[in-house]
Amino acid sequence: MRPLIVQKYGGSSLATSDKIKNVAYRLMKEKEKDVDLVVVLSAMGKTTDTLISLAQEISPRPCKRELDMLLSTGEQVSVSLLSMAIKELGGQAISLNAMQANILTDSFHSESQILDIDTQRIKTHLQEGKIVIITGYQGLNKEKDITTLGRGGSDLSAVALAVALKAQCCKILTDVSGVYTADPRIVSDARCLKKITYEEMLELASMGAKVLHARSVELAQRYDLEVYVKSSFDEQNAGTLIEKDVKKMEEITITGVALNKNEAKVTLVGVPDRPGMAAEVFTCLAEANINIDIIIQNVSVEGFTDISFTVKEEDLHVTILVSKEAVRDLEAKEVIFKKNVSKLTLVGVGMRRHSGIAAKMFRCLADKNINIEMISTSEIKISCVIDQDKGDLAVQALHKAFELEKS
Amino acid sequence: MRPLIVQKYGGSSLATSDKIKNVAYRLMKEKEKDVDLVVVLSAMGKTTDTLISLAQEISPRPCKRELDMLLSTGEQVSVSLLSMAIKELGGQAISLNAMQANILTDSFHSESQILDIDTQRIKTHLQEGKIVIITGYQGLNKEKDITTLGRGGSDLSAVALAVALKAQCCKILTDVSGVYTADPRIVSDARCLKKITYEEMLELASMGAKVLHARSVELAQRYDLEVYVKSSFDEQNAGTLIEKDVKKMEEITITGVALNKNEAKVTLVGVPDRPGMAAEVFTCLAEANINIDIIIQNVSVEGFTDISFTVKEEDLHVTILVSKEAVRDLEAKEVIFKKNVSKLTLVGVGMRRHSGIAAKMFRCLADKNINIEMISTSEIKISCVIDQDKGDLAVQALHKAFELEKS
Numbered sequence: 001m002r003p004l005i006v007q008k009y010g011g012s013s014l015a016t017s018d019k020i021k022n023v024a025y026r027l028m029k030e031k032e033k034d035v036d037l038v039v040v041l042s043a044m045g046k047t048t049d050t051l052i053s054l055a056q057e058i059s060p061r062p063c064k065r066e067l068d069m070l071l072s073t074g075e076q077v078s079v080s081l082l083s084m085a086i087k088e089l090g091g092q093a094i095s096l097n098a099m100q101a102n103i104l105t106d107s108f109h110s111e112s113q114i115l116d117i118d119t120q121r122i123k124t125h126l127q128e129g130k131i132v133i134i135t136g137y138q139g140l141n142k143e144k145d146i147t148t149l150g151r152g153g154s155d156l157s158a159v160a161l162a163v164a165l166k167a168q169c170c171k172i173l174t175d176v177s178g179v180y181t182a183d184p185r186i187v188s189d190a191r192c193l194k195k196i197t198y199e200e201m202l203e204l205a206s207m208g209a210k211v212l213h214a215r216s217v218e219l220a221q222r223y224d225l226e227v228y229v230k231s232s233f234d235e236q237n238a239g240t241l242i243e244k245d246v247k248k249m250e251e252i253t254i255t256g257v258a259l260n261k262n263e264a265k266v267t268l269v270g271v272p273d274r275p276g277m278a279a280e281v282f283t284c285l286a287e288a289n290i291n292i293d294i295i296i297q298n299v300s301v302e303g304f305t306d307i308s309f310t311v312k313e314e315d316l317h318v319t320i321l322v323s324k325e326a327v328r329d330l331e332a333k334e335v336i337f338k339k340n341v342s343k344l345t346l347v348g349v350g351m352r353r354h355s356g357i358a359a360k361m362f363r364c365l366a367d368k369n370i371n372i373e374m375i376s377t378s379e380i381k382i383s384c385v386i387d388q389d390k391g392d393l394a395v396q397a398l399h400k401a402f403e404l405e406k407s
Numbered sequence: 408m409r410p411l412i413v414q415k416y417g418g419s420s421l422a423t424s425d426k427i428k429n430v431a432y433r434l435m436k437e438k439e440k441d442v443d444l445v446v447v448l449s450a451m452g453k454t455t456d457t458l459i460s461l462a463q464e465i466s467p468r469p470c471k472r473e474l475d476m477l478l479s480t481g482e483q484v485s486v487s488l489l490s491m492a493i494k495e496l497g498g499q500a501i502s503l504n505a506m507q508a509n510i511l512t513d514s515f516h517s518e519s520q521i522l523d524i525d526t527q528r529i530k531t532h533l534q535e536g537k538i539v540i541i542t543g544y545q546g547l548n549k550e551k552d553i554t555t556l557g558r559g560g561s562d563l564s565a566v567a568l569a570v571a572l573k574a575q576c577c578k579i580l581t582d583v584s585g586v587y588t589a590d591p592r593i594v595s596d597a598r599c600l601k602k603i604t605y606e607e608m609l610e611l612a613s614m615g616a617k618v619l620h621a622r623s624v625e626l627a628q629r630y631d632l633e634v635y636v637k638s639s640f641d642e643q644n645a646g647t648l649i650e651k652d653v654k655k656m657e658e659i660t661i662t663g664v665a666l667n668k669n670e671a672k673v674t675l676v677g678v679p680d681r682p683g684m685a686a687e688v689f690t691c692l693a694e695a696n697i698n699i700d701i702i703i704q705n706v707s708v709e710g711f712t713d714i715s716f717t718v719k720e721e722d723l724h725v726t727i728l729v730s731k732e733a734v735r736d737l738e739a740k741e742v743i744f745k746k747n748v749s750k751l752t753l754v755g756v757g758m759r760r761h762s763g764i765a766a767k768m769f770r771c772l773a774d775k776n777i778n779i780e781m782i783s784t785s786e787i788k789i790s791c792v793i794d795q796d797k798g799d800l801a802v803q804a805l806h807k808a809f810e811l812e813k814s
Contacts, residue, residue: 047677051484057424058488058497066494069502070487073480080477081465087473088466095476099506100551118783144507 004036004126005172008136008158013079013173013232015045023232023375024085027131031091036126038165040136040158041082043074066110066324068138068148072098075135075154083133093131096122098146102158105139112151113137114157116317117164134161146403154214159216163223170225171239172212173232178240179204179211181256181404186392189405192237193255200255203347203381214349217242245349253350253357254402259391260343263293264316265373267308267325270333273300278307281326288322290315293389294383304333310385341373342391345383346398358382364401370394411443411533413568413577415565420580420639421485422452430639431492434538437506438498441752443533445572447543447565448489450481471516473656475545476557479505482542482561490540500538503529505545505553507716510564512546512554519546519554521563524571528800541568558619566623570630577632578646579619585647586611586618588663588811596812599644600662607662610754610788624649652756660757660764661809666798668752670700671723672780673730677740678709688733695729697722700750701783701790709742715781717792719745748780749798752790753805765789771808777801 007027014020031037051070057061062070076307079095086093093355102118125132136154139147149156153170162170179201182190197206198221202214211229220227220242230239271277278297285292293310311319316339351357361382365372370393374385386394399405414434419429438444449455458477462469469477474589486502493500509525532539543561546554556563562579569577601613605628609621614685618654627634627649637646648765678684685704700717718726723746730742758764768789772779777800781792793801806812 017461020465054484054488055491058427059491062491063494066487066490066502068614069504070484070491073483076480076483077461080463080473083473083476084462084466084469087470095473096551097476146504180456 001034002034004038004165005030005276006038006040006158006162006165006167007173008040008154008171009042009173010065010154010175011042011045011047012175013393014041014043014260016083016084020044020078020081021085021088024082024089024091026232026235027086028089028091031131037131038122038126038161038167039082039131040161041075041078041133042079042136042152042154043071044081047074047077048304065145068109068146071148072135072138072146074117075137079133079135086131086133091131092129093133094125094134096125097135099140099144101134101136101158101161103139105141105147105149107141107145108142109145109147112147114139114149114160114304117160119161119164121125122161122165137295152216153211154230155216156219159219159225159227162225163219164225167225170220171228171355172216172228173230174211175233176211176229177234177237178229179242179256182395182399183259186259186395187257187399187404190230190399191405193240194238195241195243196255197309198242199245199380200347200349203241203345203378204256204258212242254346254404255347255350256404257346257395257402258345258347259294259395259399260345261294261388261391262313263341263343264313264337264339265308265310265341265365265383265385266316266319266335266337267306267326268323268335269306270304271307271327271330272305272332273305277305277330280330281323284322284326285319288318290319290322294374294385295329296374296376310341310343311375338373340388342388342394343383343385343387344391344394344398345381346402347381349380350394351382360401361398364397365394368397370397409441409443410574411445411572411574412437413445413447413449413565413572413574414638415561415577415579416449417561417579417581418449418452418454419582421448421450421489424488427451427485427488428492428495431496431498433639433642434489435498438538444538445529445533445568445574446489446538446540447561448482448485448540449543449561449570450478451485451488451770454481454484475516475553478555479542479545479553482544486540486542490538493538495542497535498538499536500540501532502540504542506547508541508568510541510546510567510781512548512556513552513611514548514552514554514680516552516554518557519548521546521556521567523632523714524567526568526571529572530570533563541771553775559622562620562623563626566626566632566634569634570626570768573631574632576635577627578635578637579623580637581768582638582640583618583636584638584641584644585636586649586663589802593666593802594664594811595754595804597806598812599662599739600647601645602648602650603662604756605649606652606787607754607756608649610752610785611663611665619649622745639720645803661753661755661811662757663754663811664802664809665752665754665804666802667700667752668795669720670717670748670750670792670795671720671726671744672715672717672748672792673723673726673741673742673744674713675730675734675739676713677711678714678734679739684712684737686731687737688714690731692726695725697726697729701781703781703783717748717781718751745780747795748792749795749801750790750792750807751801751805752788753809754788756787758787758789767808768805771804772801775800775804777804
């Protein structure tokens, strides 16, 4: 049996007919190595955005079932074109949409979860020697309605197909060379990591390093699937391998530093310290569909406490409205907020075995006169909320202090 | 049970989001009459042409299976948008693609035939009070591959769905007001017909009146389905009803006059008059994928005959090459041809019961000094090949001579 590799190409790699031809050529080269290839595609370039705009011209909040029906066409266009391109080069290929690839999901339109993939048809085409090209981002529920998987959906399709097909690995081909120790636009000597663990990638993925969505990393981790993130434009670069925690030299502790800009900090001041208070506040915010990030509750002083949290700046307006209501209902004192903050995160499995990382981080920021407004930690990461203006400086300082440019 | 009506909207009625909203508004009005509505859509505006161009950038002759996969997205976009638009107006609607509507076809990609429609799901949604919006032009073969129905495919989908659902009627909403006695751009007082028989419509459909494809008319005729052709922009005009031959006043004999421009006439001169000669000539032409229209073989003189036929002018070059080979093989004399001819057709079931129509037609053309190069007749039509320059004049003269402006 030939080894099976799943490759995923994003929209920027498919933006024009020439780019699609280029992907076809690369796949033909890859196929010569006598491997089985399953290819998962996003929609071409900005197609999805264009379709969303079209929908919004018709309905400001379009029906999600119909929106999924609409958006799923984007990937169907790219898979059919890539299949044509491979055939034009003399190769064998077939495109499959989610229905044909039997990708079964639940019915939560616009954010479905994959329940099962019946791989029979895919395997048949692989046995025929064909490159099988599958629409990412979408599935079919049991009523045969088209669903989509939400943000990062095509990555998830690729990982799920790799798991279902027991592929050797899954390669996410994108417009960056891999996962970096920091954003190369901020830190000039940021280094592309050769390896990273699932857990580190999870922290980075949710902390602003947008190369791979957290859901895909979680799924890969659960089934121990090797995932490569690499450039679709640069053949030579091997990219970053995401895999389980392997023994490392003890001194390697920190993997990378990430920055989330455009956050806002909100504090409910003087909340009566009774059980269930926090639950009530955050239920109201959840109902308003607002994603809360860091939450901090200070120790209670004389029966009152302050609850602080961060939200995306674009959600601030609604957050304040909802928070003011909560303050009234809970008989708390007031709502205060601060715009233009950023979240700075240091990630690394090595933290587990090393003390003093946090102290070193805080010292480094203090040396640069950067004030820390909030702190939140997990086993393998430390996040600080700081002034937006100081964000880039902070990333550069940490990158240098922890010598991340050295491999 | 509520009466069921199938409506079909073409691309020009769906070209922008505003036009789609307009269709949604009209359907809501129609739905108030307590009818069940099934709506069949084409792709928006020029979408199909754009997709074909994109495919050709990648492959000059793209794989038909993949081309169907690509083109079918166009209708899926329009059905989802129309469904959103109806919901935005407070109505109930659901969009279905060919897979969801269970439209089973054979596997002749790009020119499939519909084999069966399982209407269970459609009926369920109608019972829920929903307007059911279905992708025209496409189906699914038994391998679950997407197929398309070829030219006029969306009309065919509408008629087939109306037949399968036993609809009261099928309304084809288009950018013209109905079927005219002649092209209104040529004859200023051309009249929109209130009624026309299937047979007359068939002759007109294949003779240049492009409002409705012949395949759809044939299917409607087979199942005795009433089809209306009417404007999607002009509510008031009732359009043209296509139905079976009903008793008419004897004096109504002629329904319309049609003109096919850009034809060419080809003659094989001095063909030995042996059995099988014509078969051989036209087999060669069919293999070259050339559509032959009128064929005339003159009586044989001294063991030789001339065979004349018409083709589309765009096919003339290949036709001459093939014909020259045939002439050599058959030991005939030569190939002559004439470009820039038109085919003029007079249609009407009344011809069956009236003699002298042909004579009147030829006399009318002679009076205008228009030379007739070929003649071909059926029970309900007479076609003449004439000089292209004289085409409009001929249509105007016949329209007047047969008093088609009077109802």
